[in-house]
Amino acid sequence: VIDLCAITTAPAPEAAGLRAIEADGLAALGAPAVEREASVDQLWQREQLLERLMRDCDLLPVRWGTVVEDDEVERLLASRRAELVHALDRVRGAVEIAVRVATDEQAVTSTAQLYLHVKRRLAEIHAALAALSRESAEIAAGRSAYLVAREDVDSFVSTVAALEEAHDDLSILCTGPWPPYSFVGT
Amino acid sequence: MNDKVLHTPRDLNLFAGDQPHLDGPFPSRVEANPENVERGLAQLVLTIVELLRQIMERQALRRIDGGGLSPEQVERLGRTFMELDKRMAELRSQFGLDEDDLNLNLGPLGDLL
Numbered sequence: 001v002i003d004l005c006a007i008t009t010a011p012a013p014e015a016a017g018l019r020a021i022e023a024d025g026l027a028a029l030g031a032p033a034v035e036r037e038a039s040v041d042q043l044w045q046r047e048q049l050l051e052r053l054m055r056d057c058d059l060l061p062v063r064w065g066t067v068v069e070d071d072e073v074e075r076l077l078a079s080r081r082a083e084l085v086h087a088l089d090r091v092r093g094a095v096e097i098a099v100r101v102a103t104d105e106q107a108v109t110s111t112a113q114l115y116l117h118v119k120r121r122l123a124e125i126h127a128a129l130a131a132l133s134r135e136s137a138e139i140a141a142g143r144s145a146y147l148v149a150r151e152d153v154d155s156f157v158s159t160v161a162a163l164e165e166a167h168d169d170l171s172i173l174c175t176g177p178w179p180p181y182s183f184v185g186t
Numbered sequence: 187m188n189d190k191v192l193h194t195p196r197d198l199n200l201f202a203g204d205q206p207h208l209d210g211p212f213p214s215r216v217e218a219n220p221e222n223v224e225r226g227l228a229q230l231v232l233t234i235v236e237l238l239r240q241i242m243e244r245q246a247l248r249r250i251d252g253g254g255l256s257p258e259q260v261e262r263l264g265r266t267f268m269e270l271d272k273r274m275a276e277l278r279s280q281f282g283l284d285e286d287d288l289n290l291n292l293g294p295l296g297d298l299l
Contacts, residue, residue: 097192102200112264115271120247140285153192160193171195178190 002073003033004066006050006059006179007084013056015049021070023077026084029053033067050179058092060084061179087184094134094147095177097156101125101142102171121170125163132156137182145182153177228281229288236274236288243267 002019012020012027020027036042043064050061068076077084103118122142130136132155133146148156157174164172195201246263249255255263278288 100195100201102195102197104200112261112268115268116247116250116260116264119243119267120251123244123247143285157192164193164196168196171197171200172193173191173195173198173201174193175190176192 001033002028002030002068002070004028004030004062004068004073005046006053006061007077007088008053008057008059009088013053015053018049021073021077023074024081026077026081026088028062028073028077029059030062030068030073038064047179051177054095054177054179058088058094059179060087060091060184061181090135091147091180091183093151094149094180095153096180096182097133097146097148097153097174097176098178099125099129099144099146099160100173102173103142103169118170121167125167125170125172128163129156129159132159135183139182147180147183148177150177225281225283228277229283232274232277232281232283233288239267239270239274243270 002021005018006029008027008029010020010022010025010027012022012029015029017031018029019031020029022028046064050059053059101122126136126138126144129144129146132152133148135147137145139145146156153176160172160174164170246267250260250263278285
């Protein structure tokens with residue numbers, strides 16, 4: 001029984017403690033499954049593992065807790081090959097950057113003018129950053145994820161800094177690079 | 187974790203209220219048992235209401251940008267959407283729902299919101 005962590009293009013990079021199962025140009029990476037509760041530490045370890053792998057390849061992160069019988073893995077890769085290849089093409093050479101825009105909550109809900117002003121700024125900032133990325137996803141108000149080509153990350157971050165500079169009532173937090181969590185869903 | 191910050195915001199405190207939470211690591215489903223059916227239904231209804239609210243808000247911003255509205259009308263629109271936003275937050279917390287919960291994955295079409 002194997003606990004899957006990522007799908008990538010074969011050949012998969014070597015990683016300590018991970019087994020790669022390859023089939024027809026795709027590779028599934030995972031470790032022998034053990035019973036465990038999800039904890040912040042465990043998830044952070046998984047995150048660091050994925051980030052190490054991402055230095056050497058493009059990958060699809062697999063949902064935490066995806067446990068599959070060993071002999072099922074190859075069948076899974078084969079039966080969903082087209083879908084997985086398409087998903088890998090989508091994220092190839094790109095990483096996820098998370099952006100949070102915040103403002104003083106009290107101020108926003110104090111007057112209608114200010115409320116509209118902030119909503120408009122949020123939309124403008126999102127549009128400016130979306131233009132620099134391959135894909136974007138609005139997760140909640142003021143919380144977005146962007147799929148950015150690796151070589152464009154630096155200019156993306158300087159744009160974030162410039163946008164914050166231009167709006168002195170807003171704060172912008174930008175984190176990453178992350179595995180493309182928000183861009184692997186069907 | 188600090189090495190993941192690419193741009194440090196002007197005021198980091200604005201983000202400090204967000205606690206990491208693991209209470210709902212898996213996608214929530216509408217669960218149809220007697221204890222959950224109310225929350226499931228509320229989630230579904232609030233999702234639709236939130237969709238309409240966002241569409242109307244975007245439309246309103248476009249109309250304001252287009253000009254032709256008096257300052258009083260702009261004020262009224264802004265106040266309406268501000269109040270709707272507050273009410274939605276209240277309803278969400280009443281049913282223990284996050285902003286992320288008010289979204290539907292539409293398969294190949296992506297997320298609803």
